[in-house]
Amino acid sequence: MNELSPRARDLIRETRGAEELSAEAKSRVLDAVHAKLATGTLSAAMTAWYVLGALAAVGGAIALVAWALSAPNTSPRERSVVSQVELANEQSAPSIETSPSEATPAPARTTAIRARPPASPVAPRARDRSAMRRATRSETRASPAEDAVVIESVVREADEPPLAPTQSVEESAPESPVVRSSLAEETEMLRAAHRALAHGAPGEARSILEDHARRFPDGVLALERDATRWVALCAIDPTPGVVHGALGFLRMHPHTMHEERIRRVCRVPGNSL
Amino acid sequence: MALSAPMTDLDANVAEGLAFDDVYARHADFVHAVLRRLGVDRDRSEDALQEVFLVVHRRLHTFEGRAALRSWLYGIAVRVSRAHHRREAFSRLWTPLFSASETIADDRDASEGAERGEGLRVLDRLLDTMPRERREVFVLVEIEELTVVEVAAIVRCNVNTARSRLRLARCDFERALARHHAREERRLR
Numbered sequence: 001m002n003e004l005s006p007r008a009r010d011l012i013r014e015t016r017g018a019e020e021l022s023a024e025a026k027s028r029v030l031d032a033v034h035a036k037l038a039t040g041t042l043s044a045a046m047t048a049w050y051v052l053g054a055l056a057a058v059g060g061a062i063a064l065v066a067w068a069l070s071a072p073n074t075s076p077r078e079r080s081v082v083s084q085v086e087l088a089n090e091q092s093a094p095s096i097e098t099s100p101s102e103a104t105p106a107p108a109r110t111t112a113i114r115a116r117p118p119a120s121p122v123a124p125r126a127r128d129r130s131a132m133r134r135a136t137r138s139e140t141r142a143s144p145a146e147d148a149v150v151i152e153s154v155v156r157e158a159d160e161p162p163l164a165p166t167q168s169v170e171e172s173a174p175e176s177p178v179v180r181s182s183l184a185e186e187t188e189m190l191r192a193a194h195r196a197l198a199h200g201a202p203g204e205a206r207s208i209l210e211d212h213a214r215r216f217p218d219g220v221l222a223l224e225r226d227a228t229r230w231v232a233l234c235a236i237d238p239t240p241g242v243v244h245g246a247l248g249f250l251r252m253h254p255h256t257m258h259e260e261r262i263r264r265v266c267r268v269p270g271n272s273l
Numbered sequence: 274m275a276l277s278a279p280m281t282d283l284d285a286n287v288a289e290g291l292a293f294d295d296v297y298a299r300h301a302d303f304v305h306a307v308l309r310r311l312g313v314d315r316d317r318s319e320d321a322l323q324e325v326f327l328v329v330h331r332r333l334h335t336f337e338g339r340a341a342l343r344s345w346l347y348g349i350a351v352r353v354s355r356a357h358h359r360r361e362a363f364s365r366l367w368t369p370l371f372s373a374s375e376t377i378a379d380d381r382d383a384s385e386g387a388e389r390g391e392g393l394r395v396l397d398r399l400l401d402t403m404p405r406e407r408r409e410v411f412v413l414v415e416i417e418e419l420t421v422v423e424v425a426a427i428v429r430c431n432v433n434t435a436r437s438r439l440r441l442a443r444c445d446f447e448r449a450l451a452r453h454h455a456r457e458e459r460r461l462r
Binding site: 002007012021029037040 | 294297298301302305306309319322323326327330390392393395396399415416440443446447450454
């Protein structure tokens with residue numbers, strides 16, 4: 001259809017101009033436009049401030065998260081212990097330097113240590129664990145003699161007098177003799193087991209270690225004991241059951257410093273985990 | 274005031290900068306009429322007019338005068354009416370939940386019909402039968418007397434598409450008008 005009918009044209013013609021906006025409505029709309037433009041400017045400024053505030057908040061949150069992630073992965077208690085120990089080390093540095101700790105055997109060392117200020121019974125455990133962790137990370141040796149040295153260093157570090165997390169050096173409580181004596185006993189038993197292994201007596205080592213397991217089932221050196229026990233068992237008779245058990249131990253403790261030694265003695269292949 | 278008033282001298286001087294209030298004073302009436310013909314309700318027409326002139330205020334400095342100011346205003350009015358229809362369609366989704374508001378709308382239509390001219394009421398009813406795209410082209414060509422090329426630029430479509438829409442819109446309009454007359458004759462009998 002190219003054109004409208006005359007009837008339709010008439011209708012359109014007669015409606016032209018039939019609807020006008022009243023002057024009052026026109027001025028009302030104009031006022032509304034001006035008001036909206038004014039509030040629009042204000043709201044644009046407010047929006048800019050809101051955006052800036054939101055950006056600052058997001059930036060702060062990101063900085064907080066970054067700080068939290070970059071902080072050492074330790075609990076507040078551990079951080080407190082570490083800081084206290086560092087402070088104590090600084091204060092007791094002369095006595096350490098003058099003591100013949102690095103060259104003398106353990107008993108002499110123990111004597112020197114006992115002359116130091118006493119510490120609370122809570123801290124030694126945390127300190128022992130951190131010493132164990134450090135030793136585990138740094139050590140890669142495999143022979144029984146070397147293991148004995150490792151355990152020696154672990155025990156030496158563990159024997160150092162730690163400090164209570166909330167007390168200063170002067171205020172720290174006296175150390176529990178039970179904890180100290182048990183740690184010394186554990187150390188002595190493991191040393192004996194390693195000596196037996198080094199002298200080709202794995203059966204004796206095994207009995208010492210089982211005795212240790214009975215007396216200190218959750219001892220500080222329990223992991224050391226278990227690792228050495230698998231070495232001793234494999235040295236006695238590397239049956240498939242024993243090798244399987246050693247493999248299970250390595251699976252549970254993939255980063256143990258005894259891994260290489262257990263693999264060698266138990267003949268566990270490197271890719272079997 | 275005629276809906277298609279001749280171009281003012283403002284159109285010729287747009288490049289030199291236009292005063293917003295002048296533009297409003299000269300064109301508010303026809304923009305309002307266009308909005309109404311494009312299907313914006315009477316009670317929402319002032320809001321729509323306000324929206325159009327807010328856009329005009331924001332964009333007036335970008336108007337380069339390549340086209341007539343009226344064509345530019347038509348374009349804005351068309352887009353504002355489309356936004357209005359979208360909002361209407363959305364609000365209609367909730368209408369069944371609020372039957373009271375429907376009743377109020379019916380009352381308003383009745384009073385509106387009483388105060389408005391019969392011809393306008395009929396025209397709007399006939400235009401309401403068309404799809405939106407056809408209605409836009411029909412209003413701009415047949416009522417506002419723009420050329421199809423101008424309308425194609427305003428509604429942003431191909432010229433041939435605009436022609437096709439116009440042809441179909443005319444058919445729709447004629448059919449609706451015939452139905453209206455038939456109803457009127459039945460009523461008078």
